[in-house]
Amino acid sequence: MCPADSPIADHLAVRPTSGSTTDQLRRNNLSKILTLIHREGALSRADLTRLTSLNRSTVGAIAAELAALGFVDERPPLDFRAGRPSPVVHPNERTVAVAVNPEVDAVHVGIVALGGVVLARSSVGIGPEASASEVVRIAAAEAHALLAELPGHRVFGAGIAVPGQVRIGDGQVREASHMGWFEEPVAAMFEAATGFPTFAANAAILAMRAESVFGAGKGVDNFVYVIGGASGIGGGMVSGGKIVTGAAGYAGEIGHTFVRSSGASCFCGAHGCLEAEVTQARLLQLVNLPPSQIAELGPALAASTEPAVRAAVAEDVALVAIAIRNAVNLFNPSVVVLAGFLAALMEGSGDDASAILPAEAVLAARESVRVERARFGADQLLIGAAELVFAGVLGDPSGYASSRA
Amino acid sequence: MCPADSPIADHLAVRPTSGSTTDQLRRNNLSKILTLIHREGALSRADLTRLTSLNRSTVGAIAAELAALGFVDERPPLDFRAGRPSPVVHPNERTVAVAVNPEVDAVHVGIVALGGVVLARSSVGIGPEASASEVVRIAAAEAHALLAELPGHRVFGAGIAVPGQVRIGDGQVREASHMGWFEEPVAAMFEAATGFPTFAANAAILAMRAESVFGAGKGVDNFVYVIGGASGIGGGMVSGGKIVTGAAGYAGEIGHTFVRSSGASCFCGAHGCLEAEVTQARLLQLVNLPPSQIAELGPALAASTEPAVRAAVAEDVALVAIAIRNAVNLFNPSVVVLAGFLAALMEGSGDDASAILPAEAVLAARESVRVERARFGADQLLIGAAELVFAGVLGDPSGYASSRA
DNA sequence: GTAATATGTTTGTCGTACCAACAAATCATC
DNA sequence: GATGATTTGTTGGTACGACAAACATATTAC
Numbered sequence: 001m002c003p004a005d006s007p008i009a010d011h012l013a014v015r016p017t018s019g020s021t022t023d024q025l026r027r028n029n030l031s032k033i034l035t036l037i038h039r040e041g042a043l044s045r046a047d048l049t050r051l052t053s054l055n056r057s058t059v060g061a062i063a064a065e066l067a068a069l070g071f072v073d074e075r076p077p078l079d080f081r082a083g084r085p086s087p088v089v090h091p092n093e094r095t096v097a098v099a100v101n102p103e104v105d106a107v108h109v110g111i112v113a114l115g116g117v118v119l120a121r122s123s124v125g126i127g128p129e130a131s132a133s134e135v136v137r138i139a140a141a142e143a144h145a146l147l148a149e150l151p152g153h154r155v156f157g158a159g160i161a162v163p164g165q166v167r168i169g170d171g172q173v174r175e176a177s178h179m180g181w182f183e184e185p186v187a188a189m190f191e192a193a194t195g196f197p198t199f200a201a202n203a204a205i206l207a208m209r210a211e212s213v214f215g216a217g218k219g220v221d222n223f224v225y226v227i228g229g230a231s232g233i234g235g236g237m238v239s240g241g242k243i244v245t246g247a248a249g250y251a252g253e254i255g256h257t258f259v260r261s262s263g264a265s266c267f268c269g270a271h272g273c274l275e276a277e278v279t280q281a282r283l284l285q286l287v288n289l290p291p292s293q294i295a296e297l298g299p300a301l302a303a304s305t306e307p308a309v310r311a312a313v314a315e316d317v318a319l320v321a322i323a324i325r326n327a328v329n330l331f332n333p334s335v336v337v338l339a340g341f342l343a344a345l346m347e348g349s350g351d352d353a354s355a356i357l358p359a360e361a362v363l364a365a366r367e368s369v370r371v372e373r374a375r376f377g378a379d380q381l382l383i384g385a386a387e388l389v390f391a392g393v394l395g396d397p398s399g400y401a402s403s404r405a
Numbered sequence: 406m407c408p409a410d411s412p413i414a415d416h417l418a419v420r421p422t423s424g425s426t427t428d429q430l431r432r433n434n435l436s437k438i439l440t441l442i443h444r445e446g447a448l449s450r451a452d453l454t455r456l457t458s459l460n461r462s463t464v465g466a467i468a469a470e471l472a473a474l475g476f477v478d479e480r481p482p483l484d485f486r487a488g489r490p491s492p493v494v495h496p497n498e499r500t501v502a503v504a505v506n507p508e509v510d511a512v513h514v515g516i517v518a519l520g521g522v523v524l525a526r527s528s529v530g531i532g533p534e535a536s537a538s539e540v541v542r543i544a545a546a547e548a549h550a551l552l553a554e555l556p557g558h559r560v561f562g563a564g565i566a567v568p569g570q571v572r573i574g575d576g577q578v579r580e581a582s583h584m585g586w587f588e589e590p591v592a593a594m595f596e597a598a599t600g601f602p603t604f605a606a607n608a609a610i611l612a613m614r615a616e617s618v619f620g621a622g623k624g625v626d627n628f629v630y631v632i633g634g635a636s637g638i639g640g641g642m643v644s645g646g647k648i649v650t651g652a653a654g655y656a657g658e659i660g661h662t663f664v665r666s667s668g669a670s671c672f673c674g675a676h677g678c679l680e681a682e683v684t685q686a687r688l689l690q691l692v693n694l695p696p697s698q699i700a701e702l703g704p705a706l707a708a709s710t711e712p713a714v715r716a717a718v719a720e721d722v723a724l725v726a727i728a729i730r731n732a733v734n735l736f737n738p739s740v741v742v743l744a745g746f747l748a749a750l751m752e753g754s755g756d757d758a759s760a761i762l763p764a765e766a767v768l769a770a771r772e773s774v775r776v777e778r779a780r781f782g783a784d785q786l787l788i789g790a791a792e793l794v795f796a797g798v799l800g801d802p803s804g805y806a807s808s809r810a
Numbered sequence: 811g812t813a814a815t816a817t818g819t820t821t822g823t824c825g826t827a828c829c830a831a832c833a834a835a836t837c838a839t840c
Numbered sequence: 841g842a843t844g845a846t847t848t849g850t851t852g853g854t855a856c857g858a859c860a861a862a863c864a865t866a867t868t869a870c
Contacts, residue, residue: 021857022826022827022856022857025825026826029826029827045848046847054827055829080835080836080837081847082845083845084835084847085836086848174768239647245737247737252735253770257731258663258731270730322663332655334652360676365658426856427826427858428857434857449817451818459858460858461819463857463858485868486867489817489865489867812869819863822860823861824858827856828855829853830852831851833850834847834848836848838843840844
């Protein structure tokens with residue numbers, strides 16, 4: 001019993017995960033069905049009935065409501081079979097989110113529709129020391145330019161993929177050293193510039209998100225993702241079907257896993273971090289490729305027979321294997337996906353890296369894990385950033401306010 | 406659209422996390438309220454109304470149903486204040502689970518009531534090479550003996566905390582090297598011996614569970630737990646309020662984190678594992694304590710001024726710090742709890758170990774993490790094991806069949 | 811004692827999903 | 841082409857859960 005006037009601890013309050021009132025029940029079912037459509041693409045009403053095990057009539061009513069809300073379009077089926085044809089429910093392509101991804105040399109902006117389709121994209125080069133407010137201004141202008149080409153599309157918000165640590169909740173960039181940003185309220189700035197509700201998160205986690213919803217991690221409930229880029233190594237995890245964000249959104253820093261005693265000192269202040277030991281720049285240099293030809297890294301490493309290259313690749317693989325071993329021991333994932341230059345490293349290792357990488361994990365966890373390369377290419381960050389926006393829409397379709405482009 | 410006859414992938418099927426039908430809605434609310442009572446202890450109906458933000462009448466109806474099902478008892482309040490007195494809803498103490506914890510030298514058995522109260526416990530010594538079936542037989546006999554003293558109690562199942570890797574789902578012990586067990590279907594064996602629905606899990610994860618539900622991790626949504634024992638170092642995590650089990654239940658093996666290049670070789674096959682570098686036996690030896698006096702380890706380490714002891718403690722703390730750094734970087738927890746001999750090590754370190762341990766994590770994750778000692782002592786495993794059973798009861802109170810002791 | 815307050819209880823209403831019966835649109839067969 | 845089988849959308853009725861409002865009740869404060 002708490003005294004009547006004592007504030008009741010927040011953590012005690014039951015989260016509204018599941019509907020308690022009948023009205024939340026409906027919201028839940030709207031959410032379920034729209035989420036299925038978003039992730040799986042077009043599904044017939046009959047499919048939805050099977051997948052949700054809701055009643056035919058309920059699915060019909062919900063599909064009608066979603067169509068009325070403008071989130072889906074019902075169209076006659078293209079392929080027929082026995083029985084009355086079931087209308088196919090398509091994600092509405094005019095339901096869009098703005099996705100922004102600032103990088104060291106350019107800002108990438110995209111318009112992503114429900115279903116994860118990138119409708120438009122563009123990149124604007126920026127100087128090496130561009131301020132956050134400058135980048136926000138450029139991105140906002142670019143977003144408006146792209147949206148001007150897409151009349152009648154409803155923008156539900158914006159998502160920003162930041163190469164650095166971002167506080168969940170308010171989208172404050174705590175630190176993005178490669179951008180030279182510290183404590184920049186980037187989400188709030190973009191929201192002020194555009195009026196779109198804006199969310200921001202770490203780029204690696206968003207890349208993971210794209211891969212988890214639409215790519216190699218689709219349908220995988222326990223999933224570890226590691227991505228290597230010019231600015232270091234990041235990652236993200238899914239546990240029990242839920243994205244691991246951590247208390248404030250900083251989870252997934254697998255690049256700072258300890259992998260070598262008396263290793264190099266890392267800018268984070270520690271020693272022996274994976275990303276201080278294994279870098280994209282060194283691998284590129286090894287095969288004499290400029291940064292722009294990053295796509296060639298995998299084949300080049302694989303093709304090289306120089307002993308120095310082979311030894312360096314083997315050493316890097318061993319270091320990455322330590323980080324993977326730790327992650328597999330800690331998470332027991334069923335799939336580990338490598339992206340970016342780590343995927344290239346995997347390709348460049350002559351041996352079967354997918355077997356080597358988890359080889360030192362404990363037996364039980366290792367025997368059922370699959371190590372794969374990422375399926376997504378360039379659009380992963382835009383799609384992941386848009387997911388930040390769609391998560392809100394999918395979670396409560398009927399209650400979501402919209403702004404029209 | 407999937408062809409009508411094609412099997413629809415399991416992972417597509419929407420999980421029944423939230424009620425879709427009105428009847429699941431009621432189950433959800435029953436579950437919510439019973440879970441609150443279980444975790445927080447007795448709460449008045451008025452408190453429940455505030456905590457769940459359900460309607461007064463609804464809470465009354467649900468409390469009445471739970472009372473009718475025998476899961477709670479409503480009693481008049483002991484302390485009064487203005488207004489009509491609100492009945493206090495207590496967890497029913499005759500709703501119990503059997504908890505079993507086999508260790509190298511003894512089997513511990515307990516009877517745990519709803520609310521996490523250990524009503525009875527006992528330990529039976531076993532030989533060094535006791536087989537799984539032998540241990541199960543002893544535990545089953547002991548459970549029946551304990552239950553005979555508790556007439557009228559309803560047993561809802563049994564939970565087994567195994568010092569080793571246990572497959573979630575069927576409770577198969579994959580490997581418990583210190584017990585000498587490999588591929589033993591311990592849960593199934595105990596279920597066959599007693600008739601109680603039986604679940605098994607890794608002991609460290611269950612210790613974490615107890616600490617998470619009732620101890621230092623109560624109400625913490627992002628939580629890392631590390632426990633050191635005679636047989637090594639284990640752990641468990643909570644992410645976003647959910648226990649991290651991994652794909653098959655093997656998550657949490659933080660004892661096999663890489664902490665030293667060219668370190669000792671571990672029985673797991675890898676090198677440089679934390680639990681191969683930092684052991685309870687060595688610390689005990691350092692201060693000349695027999696294993697039985699493990700409770701004295703912390704004070705003894707703290708009291709010792711011998712340089713060798715101080716150096717060894719500092720070295721061990723540094724190694725543990727590496728594992729904690731990795732975990733904090735990966736999870737961004739708000740609390741890290743150390744238990745067992747690691748808590749003693751923390752106590753024995755003269756310096757402020759709670760500051761040293763996460764010191765090398767990345768700034769954003771480190772600044773908001775709290776490192777604490779475990780609050781629970783001996784009963785943690787029994788309580789954690791019982792949680793395996795109560796999880797089912799709490800999840801669906803009305804639908805749960807019971808067997809009477 | 812009386813008022814104020816907080817909370818349990820009762821009754822009626824509303825919303826949601828289900829079920830069953832019917833209608834519609836296709837395929838398979840002749 | 842007609843007919844039957846099959847599958848699925850549609851409609852109307854029902855059940856049930858939660859809510860709101862009015863009322864009842866038990867305490868504190870004065």
